[in-house]
Amino acid sequence: MSRRTLALAAAVLTAVTVVTPAQAAGHTLVVNAAAPFRPVTHAAAGGLYALAENSRPADSTLLPLKLNTLTQPPPDVGQKPNGQPAGGDALKVAPQADRAGAAQVIRMPDIYPDFPYKWVSWDDWLAKVDTMVSKRLAATSVSNVAAWEIWNEPDWTWNTAAAGDFTAGWTRTVQRIRTRDTLTPVAGPGYSGWDATRMRAFLTNAKNTNTVPDLVVWHELNHSSAAIAADVAAYRSLESSLGISPRQIFINEYAWTDEVDVPGRVANYVAKLERAGVAGADRAFWYEYGTVNGLVVNTTQPTGTWWLYKWYGDMAGSMVSTTPPAQTGLDGFASYDSARKRVDVVFGDESGTNSVRVTGLSGTVRVTLESTPSSGRFTAVPAPTAISTSTYTVANGQITVPVPNMSATSAYHLVVEPTSGVPAYQQRYEAENASVFRAQRLSSGSASNGGYVGRIDNSGDPRSDSYVDFVVNVPTARAYTMTIGYANGTGTTSTQGLAYNGGGWSAVSYPPTAGWGQFGTVSTSVSLHAGYNVIRLAKGAPFFAGGTGYAELDYLQLT
Numbered sequence: 001m002s003r004r005t006l007a008l009a010a011a012v013l014t015a016v017t018v019v020t021p022a023q024a025a026g027h028t029l030v031v032n033a034a035a036p037f038r039p040v041t042h043a044a045a046g047g048l049y050a051l052a053e054n055s056r057p058a059d060s061t062l063l064p065l066k067l068n069t070l071t072q073p074p075p076d077v078g079q080k081p082n083g084q085p086a087g088g089d090a091l092k093v094a095p096q097a098d099r100a101g102a103a104q105v106i107r108m109p110d111i112y113p114d115f116p117y118k119w120v121s122w123d124d125w126l127a128k129v130d131t132m133v134s135k136r137l138a139a140t141s142v143s144n145v146a147a148w149e150i151w152n153e154p155d156w157t158w159n160t161a162a163a164g165d166f167t168a169g170w171t172r173t174v175q176r177i178r179t180r181d182t183l184t185p186v187a188g189p190g191y192s193g194w195d196a197t198r199m200r201a202f203l204t205n206a207k208n209t210n211t212v213p214d215l216v217v218w219h220e221l222n223h224s225s226a227a228i229a230a231d232v233a234a235y236r237s238l239e240s241s242l243g244i245s246p247r248q249i250f251i252n253e254y255a256w257t258d259e260v261d262v263p264g265r266v267a268n269y270v271a272k273l274e275r276a277g278v279a280g281a282d283r284a285f286w287y288e289y290g291t292v293n294g295l296v297v298n299t300t301q302p303t304g305t306w307w308l309y310k311w312y313g314d315m316a317g318s319m320v321s322t323t324p325p326a327q328t329g330l331d332g333f334a335s336y337d338s339a340r341k342r343v344d345v346v347f348g349d350e351s352g353t354n355s356v357r358v359t360g361l362s363g364t365v366r367v368t369l370e371s372t373p374s375s376g377r378f379t380a381v382p383a384p385t386a387i388s389t390s391t392y393t394v395a396n397g398q399i400t401v402p403v404p405n406m407s408a409t410s411a412y413h414l415v416v417e418p419t420s421g422v423p424a425y426q427q428r429y430e431a432e433n434a435s436v437f438r439a440q441r442l443s444s445g446s447a448s449n450g451g452y453v454g455r456i457d458n459s460g461d462p463r464s465d466s467y468v469d470f471v472v473n474v475p476t477a478r479a480y481t482m483t484i485g486y487a488n489g490t491g492t493t494s495t496q497g498l499a500y501n502g503g504g505w506s507a508v509s510y511p512p513t514a515g516w517g518q519f520g521t522v523s524t525s526v527s528l529h530a531g532y533n534v535i536r537l538a539k540g541a542p543f544f545a546g547g548t549g550y551a552e553l554d555y556l557q558l559t
Helices: 059-065 090-099 122-138 166-178 196-208 228-241 263-276 304-314
Strands: 028-039 069-072 103-107 145-149 186-191 215-218 248-254 280-283 318-323 331-337 342-348 352-359 364-372 385-393 398-406 411-418 428-430 435-437 440-443 451-454 467-474 478-487 494-500 506-510 520-528 531-538 552-558
Touching: 028 331, 028 342, 059 090, 059 304, 059 531, 069 090, 069 248, 069 280, 090 103, 122 166, 145 215, 166 186, 166 196, 186 196, 186 248, 196 228, 215 228, 228 248, 228 263, 248 263, 263 280, 263 304, 263 318, 263 331, 263 342, 263 411, 304 342, 304 364, 304 411, 318 342, 342 352, 352 411, 364 398, 385 398, 398 411, 451 478, 467 552, 478 506, 494 520, 506 520
Parallel strands: 028 352, 069 103, 103 145, 145 186, 186 215, 215 248, 248 280
Antiparallel strands: 028 318, 318 331, 331 342, 342 411, 352 398, 364 385, 364 411, 428 552, 435 467, 440 451, 451 552, 467 531, 478 520, 478 552, 494 506, 494 531
């Protein structure tokens, strides 16, 4: 990814306090805005049993979060979480997950009503596997299923005495799925925590039987986020030592019962998950399903922790380096959007007066600071709390912002942006920041923000068709000119389908460009409603027969 020096406009904002950079007492989180390490993908914005039938919670609460991946029960779900009625069937909630741009992983053992699961027999389990796969294959309008999760926490829920060794059971189950479904990826093993010994035995068997998972899954529920980096590094080392090609890592449960509703602790988890480079991570389920695990109360109202994920959802461009003072306590995650020249920092998990130092800056900048409290999962928080708006003159490429009277349970949001020329709304949306289904995020110095999406294909099957969903936010209902940055190295005009907000399909034509990774633009008009909209560009998708040729996507621009 190309690195761009952050050049922020120099202008003095009126009616604000001018603050000179000063080192605050306490701890300091260091943010390097000129050190991107991967595109913003909102990797940790996901949830286990996040959605329930009948559109719970409301779409209005989901779209701002830019949900990445959800883990949902299978068709014919039997699981009754915490005594609640069985629900959250992945095929039934698929339309809403699709509207929110979220992929789903189907947790197969949740076809059983009890937890821990009560094993019946291999005949019973394989019949259930057949039923689940058959129902998924019959749901031809469902295209957002990312994987089958074969089992959940087998290190203590697998009945070895009755079912035999788990690694052999994994192989038998995957092979049974493959008799009907050769396309949908598989996810596992789903251990309750990182366990190097078990993982080595599991992967060795999986490699020997050609059943290595496409998404490697374990949980981070050890009441500390400090081990995440070491756990991911240990997995990568093990993977390499066994000669297994790199897999996506999916931490589909994170944060313990007394952490998941505490914004300060969640900020710490998200920071470490982002730095570790996981592909996805889901908030753990402890209480009520259909609330994104405590983010929404009464279907439509945000809790305090919702605002942290909303700030996360607002991030665009690239994730940039953050360095905490220690592995525990103060930590945060940050992004830089080169189109808006904007730095976002979300942080917490510390009390007292602390500071955030942002490097890689120039000029004069406006700094806004706000917070969100630990409200619990039943108390609505209609808006974050504004703390300050200030103007800083950058010295030696950096500013240091003191944050007084921090609460360790609260999360904080710092925005650094030019003092003038800031657009009224986000206009450019990078393809690599969007929801990408069965295509690939790639990098190029010639692409906007250094990234683009390629290998967008069409097979005529909703399990393997490629499309990209852009969740955009516009201020007014009207027609917008939508400019698409793209590359087409085929030498002839290519096409993709365009649909937005669940409406009908039209075609977008992409004339040839100078080559792959050599970008041009085309423009069309889209009629959007005020607020959040979902724009899909597809080579193939449900209700769309498919485009022609090939094109890579760089960005959308709405004006």
